[in-house]
Amino acid sequence: MWYLLGVLLSFAFLQNSVLSRKLDQRTDAGFPYICSNRNGVTILMPGSCTGFFICVDGNAIASSCGSFYHFNTQTGLCDHPLKANCQVDLSQIKNITSTTNEKKQGTRSSLPKPKTPAEVVADLSIGSICKNLPTGTLLPKPDSCSQYYVCILGRPYRRTCPPMLHFNATRELCQDPTMAKCSIQSKKSTKKEIELINTVATNSKKIRHS
Template sequence: MDNNIKKMTLIILLWLSLSLRITSADIFEECENVPKETFVKSLQSCQMYIYCDDNDSYSAECDEGQYFDGDACDDAENVYCPLDESGEADPGDPVESEEPEYPEEPEETVAPVTSKPIITTTTTQSPQTTTKNEIITSTLEPIAIAPVVRDHCPTVEDPNTIVFTANTQSCTSYYLCYHGQAIDMRCTDNLHFNIHTAKCDFPEKVQCMIDRPNANKCLPHVTDFFPHPQKCNYFYYCIKGFLTVQQCPFYYGWDIERRSCVLLDQAKCFVGSKRT
């Protein structure tokens, strides 16, 4: 009697174990073409995951408030769940990558349409662009420093002034003042240094008297005055071989007969010189 009971018990246990094994070995669609011993997402719930291992496959769920991200359970806000969004027929990965891109493109096209009033108010941008252009043009404009001609180089240099001095021995040479020192310079192409414009100019415009064979020469033993050939209110002062340019006071001119500065309207100027 006891042997029969034991046999019946073993048969029942074997049947239960077989039935449990068969029922536990569910067939999951998600496990198709998936390697063994692999965890995959469930198509029914983002909280559920499936362990694929042929007949030993099974499904389980993450804790409350967590989703399965393909590798492990994580907080729901950190895992994208396509099942949470309505109107999606295919929750597969290709759809997930494409769906965020399509809504972004219409948003970019719709934005300028809805922002038409903003475009009408872009009058505030126009002065900004013009001010930028103004700044650019102002910075690109060269700083013009007009050179001046003086009798000697100043001891204190002005960075905003370029100073030249004439060479009393040559019409083509002149000096550039740099930190109180006179640097020898020379005009090219047979040009003469113009003491009025501080530039090299044509000889007929300069009318330099130094190189003229018949003109009064400022020799080392000479101390004398000579009229200026272009301007009546200027004259030359020669002292022991050095010829310097001098200017009469305002409204005065150099009289070639009196050899002094007199009222401009009364001065007998050099032929060709202007009363300025």
């Protein structure tokens, strides 16, 4: 009897170890083929209700619905958890290969995550500043030093830097204010300012591809 109990415990431990390794492979290796031959679509991240991928020219760019919403597989958008009706299925993980594909130059492997419900929805009040710009492009917010925009499938999504940091439009990252050298004016964005944002984005792309 004790022998049988020992065998069962050993089997349970082995099964748990295998599952843990699968989860580690998912975290470390990613999902290289989930966006194969796909572009401009969003796909739920296996084993998650909040994570999803944006397919850009066959590359999978990781993103998240944040802490407030779940990914709705019917609409391909972040939605209220009751409407999204997401159920995590760990069996999806077993078919994911651990081989990583080569990233294209200028393509980000991950995008800044939303921190508030407002950041989950595209901010269309700024205009079409992300039109024809690649997903992952970061643009400054004219009336803020701590906020910026991330372009996702041609739409601008507002993001916020961590506390005490400012957005550096040239380097496309949050930095110490002395390094970011951000200066703003308390007024609504003008057409000229929006054109300036597009100029910054164009110059940033040139720097990344040089």
